[in-house]
Amino acid sequence: MEKISVLGSTGSIGRNVLQVVEKLSHRFEIVGLAAGENWELFQKQVEKFKPQIVSLLRKEDAQRIQHWWKGSPMRVSFGPEGPEEVARFEENDVVVSAITGINGLRSTLAAVETGKKVALANKESMVVGGALIQQAARDSGAHIIPVDSEHSGIFQCLAHEKREYVKKVILTASGGPFFHTPFQKLKEKTLEETLQHPRWSMGEKVTIDSATMMNKGLELLEAAWLFGLQPEQLDVLIHPQSVVHSLVEMRDGSILAQLSSPDMKIPIQYALTYPDREKMWLPSLRLSQIKSLEFYDADVQKFPLLGLAQHALKEGGSVPVALNAANEIIVDFFRKRRIKFIQISPLVKEIVEKHPKRKVESFKDIFKIDREVREEARNLIEKRF
Amino acid sequence: MEKISVLGSTGSIGRNVLQVVEKLSHRFEIVGLAAGENWELFQKQVEKFKPQIVSLLRKEDAQRIQHWWKGSPMRVSFGPEGPEEVARFEENDVVVSAITGINGLRSTLAAVETGKKVALANKESMVVGGALIQQAARDSGAHIIPVDSEHSGIFQCLAHEKREYVKKVILTASGGPFFHTPFQKLKEKTLEETLQHPRWSMGEKVTIDSATMMNKGLELLEAAWLFGLQPEQLDVLIHPQSVVHSLVEMRDGSILAQLSSPDMKIPIQYALTYPDREKMWLPSLRLSQIKSLEFYDADVQKFPLLGLAQHALKEGGSVPVALNAANEIIVDFFRKRRIKFIQISPLVKEIVEKHPKRKVESFKDIFKIDREVREEARNLIEKRF
Numbered sequence: 001m002e003k004i005s006v007l008g009s010t011g012s013i014g015r016n017v018l019q020v021v022e023k024l025s026h027r028f029e030i031v032g033l034a035a036g037e038n039w040e041l042f043q044k045q046v047e048k049f050k051p052q053i054v055s056l057l058r059k060e061d062a063q064r065i066q067h068w069w070k071g072s073p074m075r076v077s078f079g080p081e082g083p084e085e086v087a088r089f090e091e092n093d094v095v096v097s098a099i100t101g102i103n104g105l106r107s108t109l110a111a112v113e114t115g116k117k118v119a120l121a122n123k124e125s126m127v128v129g130g131a132l133i134q135q136a137a138r139d140s141g142a143h144i145i146p147v148d149s150e151h152s153g154i155f156q157c158l159a160h161e162k163r164e165y166v167k168k169v170i171l172t173a174s175g176g177p178f179f180h181t182p183f184q185k186l187k188e189k190t191l192e193e194t195l196q197h198p199r200w201s202m203g204e205k206v207t208i209d210s211a212t213m214m215n216k217g218l219e220l221l222e223a224a225w226l227f228g229l230q231p232e233q234l235d236v237l238i239h240p241q242s243v244v245h246s247l248v249e250m251r252d253g254s255i256l257a258q259l260s261s262p263d264m265k266i267p268i269q270y271a272l273t274y275p276d277r278e279k280m281w282l283p284s285l286r287l288s289q290i291k292s293l294e295f296y297d298a299d300v301q302k303f304p305l306l307g308l309a310q311h312a313l314k315e316g317g318s319v320p321v322a323l324n325a326a327n328e329i330i331v332d333f334f335r336k337r338r339i340k341f342i343q344i345s346p347l348v349k350e351i352v353e354k355h356p357k358r359k360v361e362s363f364k365d366i367f368k369i370d371r372e373v374r375e376e377a378r379n380l381i382e383k384r385f
Numbered sequence: 386m387e388k389i390s391v392l393g394s395t396g397s398i399g400r401n402v403l404q405v406v407e408k409l410s411h412r413f414e415i416v417g418l419a420a421g422e423n424w425e426l427f428q429k430q431v432e433k434f435k436p437q438i439v440s441l442l443r444k445e446d447a448q449r450i451q452h453w454w455k456g457s458p459m460r461v462s463f464g465p466e467g468p469e470e471v472a473r474f475e476e477n478d479v480v481v482s483a484i485t486g487i488n489g490l491r492s493t494l495a496a497v498e499t500g501k502k503v504a505l506a507n508k509e510s511m512v513v514g515g516a517l518i519q520q521a522a523r524d525s526g527a528h529i530i531p532v533d534s535e536h537s538g539i540f541q542c543l544a545h546e547k548r549e550y551v552k553k554v555i556l557t558a559s560g561g562p563f564f565h566t567p568f569q570k571l572k573e574k575t576l577e578e579t580l581q582h583p584r585w586s587m588g589e590k591v592t593i594d595s596a597t598m599m600n601k602g603l604e605l606l607e608a609a610w611l612f613g614l615q616p617e618q619l620d621v622l623i624h625p626q627s628v629v630h631s632l633v634e635m636r637d638g639s640i641l642a643q644l645s646s647p648d649m650k651i652p653i654q655y656a657l658t659y660p661d662r663e664k665m666w667l668p669s670l671r672l673s674q675i676k677s678l679e680f681y682d683a684d685v686q687k688f689p690l691l692g693l694a695q696h697a698l699k700e701g702g703s704v705p706v707a708l709n710a711a712n713e714i715i716v717d718f719f720r721k722r723r724i725k726f727i728q729i730s731p732l733v734k735e736i737v738e739k740h741p742k743r744k745v746e747s748f749k750d751i752f753k754i755d756r757e758v759r760e761e762a763r764n765l766i767e768k769r770f
Contacts, residue, residue, distance in 0.1 A: 156639060160545045165662040167669070237672060247644070247672075252658070253651040253665035254541060255644040259632070266638040273637070277550040280638035284552070287622060287632075287680035295672035 003091050004272070005032030005053070007083045007107045008098035010041045012203040013121040013147065016264045017096050018045060020272060023281055028272065031091045034083040034099070034107070039064070046074075053089045055082025083107035088114055094272060097122045098147070100205050101328050102370055105129060109363065115140035119271035121147035123222040128321045128366050130225025145271040146226055150219055152267035153245035153258030154227060161250065168249040169229055171219055172239035173298065174199045174262075176210040179240060183302045187342040191334065194341055199242040199262045208331050212344050213298070217309020218327075221320050224313055231313045236306065238296040243285065261285045304345045308352060318358040318369045325373035326351035333381050351377050388476050389657070390417030390438070392468045392492045393483035395426045397588040398506045398532065401649045402481050403430060405657060408666055413657065416476045419468040419484070419492070424449070431459075438474045440467025468492035473499055479657060482507045483532070485590050486713050487755055490514060494748065500525035504656035506532035508607040513706045513751050515610025530656040531611055535604055537652035538630035538643030539612060546635065553634040554614055556604055557624035558683065559584045559647075561595040564625060568687045572727040576719065579726055584627040584647045593716050597729050598683070602694020603712075606705050609698055616698045621691065623681040628670065646670045689730045693737060703743040703754045710758035711736035718766050736762050 004021060008014045014035070021028045030049035035042045036057045046054055046065065055077040056062045062078035069076075077085045080103075087095050087110035095111035096119040097104055104122030109129070111118045113136055120126070125133055137144055146152050150171040158166065177196050178186060194211045195204060202210070209215035220234050237247070242262040249255045260266045263282060270277070287293075300307040305327070312319040326348045333339045339347065355373060360366055389406060393399045399420070406413045415434035420427045421442045431439055431450065440462040441447045447463035454461075462470045465488075472480050472495035480496035481504040482489055489507030494514070496503045498521055505511070510518055522529055531537050535556040543551065562581050563571060579596045580589060587595070594600035605619050622632070627647040634640045645651045648667060655662070672678075685692040690712070697704040711733045718724045724732065740758060745751055 153639075156641060161662075244642075249669060250662050251664045252654055252662040253645050253648075253667055253669070254538075254655060254662070255670060256541060257629075257642045257644060259640040259642060260638050263638075269637055270639060277546075277635050277637040277639070279636045282638055284634060284638070285640060288682045291679060291681070293678040293680075294676060295678075296676070297673045 001029045002093045003031040004094045005086050005092045006096045007034045009033040010035040010038035013098035020269045032086040032089045034086040055086050084110040087111040112136045112142045115142050117143045119147050126222040126225040127218050145274050147271045149245045149267045156258045157248040157256040165250050167251045170235045170247040172237050173216040174242045175238045189341040212305045213303035214305040217306045236298045321369045322355040322373045323352050325370045326377050329374050329377035386414045387478045388416040389479045390471050390477045391481045392419045394418040395420040395423035398483040405654045417471040417474045419471040440471050469495040472496040497521045497527045500527045502528045511607040511610040512603050530659050532656045534630045534652045541643045542633040542641040550635050552636045555620045555632040558601040559627045560623045574726040597690045598688035599690040602691045621683045706754045707740040707758045708737050710755045711762050714759050714762035
């Protein structure tokens with residue numbers, strides 16, 4: 001049996017991971033679960049999977065769990081270091097890193113440092129600390145398998161191709177809920193409308209990032225680090241059907257592409273079973289039912305955060321850290337209804353453009369810059385709104 | 386330098402091969418050329434590539450070449466055994482087998498027996514003698530790389546995937562010139578209209594086979610033998626844009642696909658350079674310019690030869706041999722305007738259904754059955770038209 005720990009088990013990815021593990025119970029077993037504040041769901045997960053180590057954000061929730069499972073040998077941890085403990089649990093064969101945002105960075109690093117297989121759903125680790133995470137993986141021998149559907153697709157297409165053969169890697173984007181909305185109408189868009197993604201059922205943060213196309217921008221940065229690609233090798237295509245997840249153009253004119261139904265369980269299962277492919281219980285994708293797959297160039301005028309991410313990709317250094325921090329804070333204010341949808345992009349842009357680029361040489365640097373930018377973003381909002 | 390011989394150098398594939406070799410003259414050199422009766426073009430090819438061995442169908446053409454290149458050490462051969470001599474030429478590193486129809490079988494076998502790399506464009510070899518050709522390749526250590534765009538696509542997608550992971554292999558078909566023609570209107574279609582393929586520029590025989598969808602049927606049989614697939618693992622999808630050449634559905638819900646501009650130079654170059662990928666001079670495929678890729682189920686009522694080929698695939702033995710022989714003769718009568726387009730399918734079907742299935746244990750068996758069925762087909766036409 002392969003032993004799995006899931007960091008972020010009550011989130012959208014985490015819940016899908018547990019479904020896949022249940023279906024593949026002949027080869028997988030959950031040994032660790034880490035979650036935030038969703039006590040109710042977590043308790044059900046613990047009851048079902050009986051992990052050996054768990055972690056929750058709040059001390060009182062951890063104590064509740066401990067009380068509830070009195071007499072069991074389950075290790076219970078809490079606080080921001082909790083997920084790291086689960087990540088380092090010696091029984092792990094695979095760690096699924098699925099905590100959203102920069103909060104997932106420390107535990108991703110912890111998982112990578114153990115040298116185990118890491119199924120990476122937390123894209124921010126690669127966005128802000130790609131070079132350092134990859135160095136840690138080289139040092140420990142950890143194998144990082146992407147969980148994002150686009151990156152899983154690239155991983156599968158690139159599998160055995162030499163990097164020098166790759167001309168371009170194209171990530172597709174559904175275009176989000178506002179692909180058909182004219183720019184002028186974006187200012188009317190509410191939080192509720194932003195959370196109605198046409199194709200993918202995902203967490204709130206990533207759904208909002210999808211509406212601004214920041215999600216695709218972060219994915220470009222993630223892909224650059226995951227696959228060792230140059231900025232000019234990366235591109236985005238709008239593909240509203242979300243069936244083709246990515247395309248790899250070889251220098252000889254061939255393009256390899258990966259397709260599947262837009263269901264996260266497919267890339268999750270691939271990441272868990274890699275290098276095997278296990279039978280999937282979901283129905284096959286039928287192209288003759290979908291009939292038409294459309295492709296459009298991305299509109300960087302309408303979605304300036306995509307352009308900003310491409311800028312950050314070229315700049316490197318602390319710019320991607322600033323981009324991610326500014327976006328996390330600004331999106332948070334949008335979720336709290338302090339600002340409107342249309343204000344997200346210009347605010348993030350303003351903060352990133354003000355940010356003086358620095359070198360990033362350690363995780364300490366990342367956290368320092370991250371804190372500073374968050375502080376600035378908060379101040380800017382408090383002053384202005 | 387890698388030394389290449391081209392069997393069928395004046396045909397559509399052969400001409401494309403020579404263009405690719407010219408562009409990649411830093412690594413490839415032509416050492417052998419075999420052609421049929423197109424003396425004029427062949428003479429230009431010989432002048433340009435200065436091969437060490439050549440072959441033509443007619444003795445008088447061979448003598449002309451010999452006279453013309455008097456004093457050169459070029460070996461000149463002729464007759465039906467000519468291509469075999471070129472195929473066995475000891476200097477060859479790669480043999481491109483691109484003679485159309487069952488005429489290409491002997492020279493394909495000769496190439497495979499040398500244990501060299503064989504770029505296979507002659508699909509009939511695999512259709513009628515797949516088991517025997519694959520056995521010869523195992524014995525000699527020859528590496529067979531498909532040249533057909535669909536099979537090149539499958540080859541690329543399957544490259545490093547275990548066969549047990551493959552659920553389905555889907556070949557796309559443009560639908561040919563009559564995809565939009567209602568069945569009732571097919572009876573009006575002339576030879577000229579049949580030869581107007583909407584996407585691919587190919588030889589006459591394969592263009593006609595494209596219009597009846599027999600071409601896709603032959604490709605299914607070829608794919609089964611090339612990749613060791615079961616009949617139920619193979620399927621066809623109509624894709625009028627001819628950009629996605631094939632799709633491989635894995636058992637875990639992922640589909641890998643290969644795309645490129647519909648230009649034979651792309652799969653030809655891949656076959657020649659495999660396992661490398663060399664830079665291609667043609668412009669990149671731009672999906673946002675094509676905008677929409679469509680997919681439809683194939684209509685076996687309208688194109689009964691596709692269904693007949695699927696039947697032959699399941700039956701095996703001598704049935705694929707009969708199918709190919711009947712089709713070659715009937716298409717030949719169509720090219721000579723003895724029969725109409727609409728008559729091709731029912732005539733081929735009638736002959737194949739009358740054919741008593743036998744075992745095929747040797748190339749002798751194949752040629753015997755092939756001769757018999759051709760004879761029957763000719764008699765049937767002579768009697769009836």
